[in-house]
Amino acid sequence: MIKTYKNSLIDEQVIVYKHKSGLEVYVCEKPEFSSSYAIFGTRYGSIDTKFSVGNGKFLEVPEGIAHYLEHKLFESEELDAFARFAKTGASANAFTSFDRTCYLFSCSANFEENFRILLDFVQHPYFTEETVQKEQGIIGQEIQMYDDSAPWQVLMNLLGALYKKHPVRIDIAGTVESIAKINAGLLYDCYNTFYNLNNMFICVAGNVEAQKIFDLCDELLITKAPVIINRFMPNEENKVEKRQVEVKLPVSKPLFAIGFKEKCENPQKTLKEKVLSEIILKSIFGNDSPLYKELFDSELINDSFSAEYFNGYSYACTIVEGESDNPEKVREITNRYLSDYIVKGIKKEDIERAVKVYYSEEVCGFNSAENIVMNMVESAFLKTPVFEEFDIIKNITEVDVVKRLKEMFDIDNSSISIVNK
Amino acid sequence: MIISEIANGVEGCFIKSNKFKTSSISVNMFIPADEKSVSAYSLLYLILTDSTKDYPDYTSLNKALKNLYNASLFFFFLKFGDMRMVKFGISVLDDNFTLFGETISNKAADLLLCAIFNPLMENGKFKQEVFNNNKRILIDQINAQINEKRGYAISNTEKEMYNGEPASVKTHGNTESVDSLTNEDLVKAHEHLLKNAFVRINVISQNEPDLIYERFKEYFNSLERNVEKKNISLNHKTEGEVKYLEEKMNVTQGKLCLGFTVDLGEARQSVAKAAVFVDVFGGGPYSKLFTNVREKQSLCYYCAARFNSKKGTFIVDSGILEENREKAYNGILEQLEEIKNGNISEDEVNSSKIALTDTLISYNDQTATLDTWYALATFNDGETIEDYAELIKGVTVEDVIAVAKTVKLDTVYFLGKAKEDNDD
The missing domain is CATH 3.30.830.10 (Metalloenzyme, LuxS/M16 peptidase-like)
Structure with a gap:
């Protein structure tokens, strides 16, 4: 199903395609641009530390695992995603926030090839204990970098003062201690829950054609049975933890x-x-x-x-x-x-x-x-x-x-x- | 891109574009600067964008800007080799997008002209309250650099590296030089800038810039302009011996910065060769430093090289555990040796060329990158983004190895943990 949203006041339109998996694809065509930008994202962030699927039992996972998963998804059994983008010239990256994880690239050439790489690596996780272990040093240094950032610390300390239980009080990357508990099995558990297409979205803008993107999505998206995610959110009192x-x-x-x-x-x-x-x-x-x-x-x-x-x-x-x-x-x-x-x-x-x-x-x-x-x-x-x-x-x-x-x-x-x- | 002569030492550059919802005008003034004048120009741009003759305090000026659909009076101060570029500009929504059919672009242009040429003065000086307020702001901004350790470490490395050269002066100078400025100094700096800077006015819009140019012409022709457009490409003079600098602070992560020099000719082709070398060494995720120091050695989250094409230098910086300092230092130098010894593949160099080219072409889609490119292009014979991309494409593996062989370590900086730790 395709729906077009138009805004005549500012002369723009966005075309939305609903894929059979439940995932929605948003496209804004800007033929006058030289470049394009794409995101493949999931409704999964650092606050999702306790969840269940369907009627299953609640699983509690280490703090910082969504961000850890983001780092590890770039790897594959053969060529990792960065190595593949190195051949196309795209600038690729990803970010994890409190409630979402997004994988992205921007490019001014080879859009289709880049889009294929994006859809491929996000849908094909590959974690081994060895590759998971290797990331500890890198993310450990990312955590320490934020430990020294006064603007970040003032924000995280505020969230810790405002919220007693809600996981928004937890640092997005976790702590050196919490990430030490992450293993390949847990990463697969989180991946299989939150990276179901029904919980994801794709957004593209720039020098692209919407119909081509929708056709590529039909070709490349791997539909699995949708999952129903239950997020466990502790009962947060309506008063601050500390003044x-x-x-x-x-x-x-x-x-x-x-x-x-x-x-x-x-x-x-x-x-x-x-x-x-x-x-x-x-x-x-x-x-x-x-x-x-x-x-x-x-x-x-x-x-x-x-x-x-x-x-x-x-x-x-x-x-x-x-x-x-x-x-x-x-x-x-x-x-x-x-x-x-x-x-x-x-x-x-x-x-x-x-x-x-x-x-x-x-x-x-x-x-x-x-x-x-x-x-x-x-x-x-x-x-x-x-x-x-x-x-x-x-x-x-x-x-x-x-x-x-x-x-x-x-x-x-x-x-x-x-x-x- | 169309270049026009507006007045003596004032040129206009019109970039016609229908891809943006806004139009922008920027006045880019190039001027040599030492510690005191850097501080003066920094303070000047704060004062000129605080209030004007027509809007005598920041509240009324900000209200006026917001009523013009958030027109943005921007200023920017760029270290450009041993020179400074002082930029004043305004960006405003195009008239055809206003909610009630208002015309706002002319009013925005008026506001910019008023800010630059008609500041709020009292008895031949800037209003003392405005002067004092902005002095405080500038001192706060300079001091606040310490809040983000990565930028702080790089800036201190540059200061040490360019010791004795104008480029060693930090972006806004230092607090002592700001503190010593008087209101009279600022009036003189304003006059000096308008009379002596080489000026490039960029207009990015779908509408012709003739009327805007006329207004600037009137203002600049009323001044006794005395301008020399200098080629400001100045290579860094290496002192031979490696300089070492270490700082201690209450930090968790150590910051290691290595400053290097690279032989650079005047030709843009040699700049392109060096740019590819620096990128393949420490640019994207395909670079030697990312794939080895970060990914293989797991020493850091970032280890990157940034190139200064006007000084023929680059700085590698990394955030690491203090005990890994030697490992990271050796790891960085080993990767440099790899390239010097020819251990760099066609694929690696191609990755860099294709990534740099891709990024360059995307500059066309952002007003800020377009504006800066065409401001600086006046010193590169009007080189377009596409011209430079072609130069990048022409770089070979042999070129990269040849550049690597000219690289010398110049400065080593380390920010480490203070012994007396604070437990708070």
């Missing part, structure tokens, strides 16, 4: 991250909730806002100050971060402004300006094949119609904003993470 957490690292100025934990009645926030959150954050924390002005003019923040809406399967929070000699004062002033906004709402003109910024960011996303793919991944991941955000922003009301503000910010349910000098 404040501090560590010391070599930094020039203390780094801080303030998190506001939100209730998750459903595992995923709706697209409307996400869009509203983005617009609210732009209005309240942008460099044109009164809060920014007060903090900046009091020399409490510098231009590294920012806010983001951070959410995934059964977790959602707002994170405000930056550098400051007095993070507690930043928190106090931020809370004062938020309390005020919750009562009075946000000025209409500020919302309108934030909508323009949001809209422009969405349109400008079409400047690059990579951005187009990343946006399609969001649609594929949440199974929301493409371009729906364009309709949402046209119909935002003040009532929506106030309601969302109250949901997002419970000041009594927030934490601060500080990395001190």
